[in-house]
Amino acid sequence: MISAIDQQDVKKEKILEAAHHRFLHYGYSKTTMNEIAGDLSMSKALLYYYFPDKSQLYVAVMKKVAGDYLKSLSDKINTFADLKEAFIFQIDTQHDFIVTNYNFFDFFRLNEQNLPDVIWEIVDQVHESEMQLLVSAIKTEVERGGIKPVANPEEIVALLLDALHGVRAKSVSHKKTMFPNKEHLSEIRAKRLLLADIFIKGLMY
Amino acid sequence: MISAIDQQDVKKEKILEAAHHRFLHYGYSKTTMNEIAGDLSMSKALLYYYFPDKSQLYVAVMKKVAGDYLKSLSDKINTFADLKEAFIFQIDTQHDFIVTNYNFFDFFRLNEQNLPDVIWEIVDQVHESEMQLLVSAIKTEVERGGIKPVANPEEIVALLLDALHGVRAKSVSHKKTMFPNKEHLSEIRAKRLLLADIFIKGLMY
DNA sequence: AAATTGATAATTTTGTTAAAAAAGTCAGGA
DNA sequence: TCCTGACTTTTTTAACAAAATTATCAATTT
Numbered sequence: 247m248i249s250a251i252d253q254q255d256v257k258k259e260k261i262l263e264a265a266h267h268r269f270l271h272y273g274y275s276k277t278t279m280n281e282i283a284g285d286l287s288m289s290k291a292l293l294y295y296y297f298p299d300k301s302q303l304y305v306a307v308m309k310k311v312a313g314d315y316l317k318s319l320s321d322k323i324n325t326f327a328d329l330k331e332a333f334i335f336q337i338d339t340q341h342d343f344i345v346t347n348y349n350f351f352d353f354f355r356l357n358e359q360n361l362p363d364v365i366w367e368i369v370d371q372v373h374e375s376e377m378q379l380l381v382s383a384i385k386t387e388v389e390r391g392g393i394k395p396v397a398n399p400e401e402i403v404a405l406l407l408d409a410l411h412g413v414r415a416k417s418v419s420h421k422k423t424m425f426p427n428k429e430h431l432s433e434i435r436a437k438r439l440l441l442a443d444i445f446i447k448g449l450m451y
Numbered sequence: 452m453i454s455a456i457d458q459q460d461v462k463k464e465k466i467l468e469a470a471h472h473r474f475l476h477y478g479y480s481k482t483t484m485n486e487i488a489g490d491l492s493m494s495k496a497l498l499y500y501y502f503p504d505k506s507q508l509y510v511a512v513m514k515k516v517a518g519d520y521l522k523s524l525s526d527k528i529n530t531f532a533d534l535k536e537a538f539i540f541q542i543d544t545q546h547d548f549i550v551t552n553y554n555f556f557d558f559f560r561l562n563e564q565n566l567p568d569v570i571w572e573i574v575d576q577v578h579e580s581e582m583q584l585l586v587s588a589i590k591t592e593v594e595r596g597g598i599k600p601v602a603n604p605e606e607i608v609a610l611l612l613d614a615l616h617g618v619r620a621k622s623v624s625h626k627k628t629m630f631p632n633k634e635h636l637s638e639i640r641a642k643r644l645l646l647a648d649i650f651i652k653g654l655m656y
Numbered sequence: 657a658a659a660t661t662g663a664t665a666a667t668t669t670t671g672t673t674a675a676a677a678a679a680g681t682c683a684g685g686a
Numbered sequence: 687t688c689c690t691g692a693c694t695t696t697t698t699t700a701a702c703a704a705a706a707t708t709a710t711c712a713a714t715t716t
Contacts, residue, residue, distance in 0.1 A: 254688095278678060289690050294680065405618065405646055412617015413610065441610055448653030459658090483707060494661050499709065 258296050258306075260286060266307045266350075273352035274304055304353060305364050311350065312368050315343050319375045323382055329392060329449075332383030333442040336376060337410065341435065377403050384449075393449040406445055413437050463501050463511075465491060471512045471555075478557035479509055509558060510569050516555065517573050520548050524580045528587055534597060534654075537588030538647040541581060542615065546640065582608050589654075598654040611650055618642050 264285045268277035279300055283290040297303040318339060326332040344351075354361065380403040387393050396402055417434045469490045473482035484505055488495040502508040523544060531537040549556075559566065585608040592598050601607055622639045 257688095279680085280678075290679085291681080291691080292689055295688070298680095300679070401645075402649075405642055405649075408618045408621040408642070409614035409646055410617065411621055412615065413613045415620060416613040416616055437610055437613070440606075441614055444607075444610075444653035445649055446653070447655075448649035448651070450652075462659090484709085485707075495708085496662080496710080497660055500659070503709095505708070 254296075261293060261296055261303070262307050262310055265303055266311070269304065269307060269353075270347065270350045273349050273356075275352070275356060279303075301362065305362075305368075308350075308365070308368055311347060312372050315339075315372060316375045319379050323379050324386065326383055326386075328390075329383050329387040329446055330442065332380060333406075333446065334439065336380055337435065337438050337442065340376065341414075341431075345431070373407075376407060380406070393446070394451050396449065402449070406442070409441060409445075410438050413441055459501070466498060466501055466508070467512050467515055470508055471516070474509065474512060474558075475552065475555045478554050478561075480557065480561060506567065510567075510573075513555075513570070513573055516552060517577055520544075520577060521580045524584050528584050529591065531588055531591075533595075534588050534592040534651055535647065537585060538611075538651065539644065541585055542640065542643050542647065545581065546619075546636075546643075550636070578612075581612060585611070598651070599656055601654065607654070611647070614646060614650075615643050618646055 261282070265277075265282050268282055268285065271277075279290050279293055282303075283293050293303070297306065322335060322339075326335065354365075377400060381399045384393070384396060384399045384403065388395050388399075414434050417430070417437065466487070470482075470487050473487055473490065476482075484495050484498055487508075488498050498508070502511065527540060527544075531540065559570075582605060586604045589598070589601060589604045589608065593600050593604075619639050622635070622642065
């Protein structure tokens with residue numbers, strides 16, 4: 247026999263899937279609770295039975311999405327041949343994550359400056375994971391003797407992540423287009439790899 | 452005798468000053484043509500005699516502001532002891548420029564994606580000057596043998612500028628505050644100098 | 657003629673309100 | 687415990703008038 251709790255979890259999972267699908271395609275503000283309920287052939291009221299309100303449903307979806315990303319990072323940690331490989335993985339994985347979920351994140355762009363704390367916690371958590379991956383890669387590289395000992399690896403990694411962010415932000419803002427196309431994306435990737443390259447050399451003896 | 456044209460230029464200059472003062476303190480959208488005229492004890496209609504409309508008055512002020520910045524750059528070009536000094540100068544000068552004119556640039560943040568072409572031309576011009584300064588510094592450093600020969604100095608400098616931009620953007624967005632305070636500003640400066648440092652080392656042999 | 661203005665036209669922003677849409681609640685049924 | 691239809695409350699949208707602001711221009715001064 248399947249317990250009631252399990253059943254609930256299964257249903258919650260279904261709701262999260264449907265909600266994710268809607269949020270991903272139409273963004274937060276353009277999807278209604280009615281539509282999500284309709285996709286699942288259930289009443290809107292039932293959504294409220296499982297989730298207290300729309301924003302918390304969104305947060306739940308976001309936790310799942312972020313969780314998948316986190317997992318893809320932790321699966322790979324300490325598996326890199328060298329620092330450069332780790333940087334490349336970080337650049338490509340994060341890039342993929344953002345492109346795949348672009349519409350989903352309209353919630354961010356919409357509310358901009360005043361997001362609920364729960365959201366920031368998730369963002370911090372993601373950032374923390376990215377940091378861990380790269381800090382670990384840096385420490386390994388130091389042990390291997392590939393680069394100089396680093397007093398504060400966290401600081402260095404945070405700096406690189408900020409810098410990499412700048413490369414994308416500027417590239418996107420300079421072209422008028424909101425949705426970068428294939429060539430544009432690979433141009434950004436190339437720039438970021440170049441930056442990572444110079445950065446690594448800058449850490450060497 | 453003073454010619455009519457000179458007189459006109461003097462008056463235009465006065466108007467630009469008053470407009471700059473208003474734009475700087477209250478931003479584009481919060482200053483009215485009436486207020487500018489009032490500050491000069493002239494009628495609003497006279498403003499329209501000298502400038503075709505508000506946006507072109509703003510652009511004229513911007514050209515002056517950008518011109519000053521450009522001059523401060525070109526005055527210093529090729530005067531640096533080494534590459535690092537040039538980077539530091541760029542970081543500090545640009546930072547100062549942005550902080551000093553923060554409110555003035557609300558026009559940018561307001562219209563965000565669809566600014567008139569004239570504005571973009573000025574932005575490009577400023578960017579071009581910043582590039583020239585640093586590209587020249589890089590070339591000099593290459594000649595001096597301080598860093599490896601660089602195939603495409605423009606690309607490298609553009610990359611660094613984007614990266615430096617990211618360091619500020621991220622630092623500002625992470626703290627909630629829109630107006631970074633003194634300590635925050637010096638923290639950003641420190642990060643950018645660190646990045647420049649690593650970057651330079653990454654260009655060495 | 658060039659510089660200036662008051663009056664006024666045209667446009668944009670703001671405020672108001674009613675209707676529509678969406679969020680959120682709840683008593684009651686399976 | 688899970689679920690729904692009907693209901694209430696809140697938010698968004700649309701329409702429109704009022705107010706503020708931009709912009710024009712005929713008339714006046716220098």
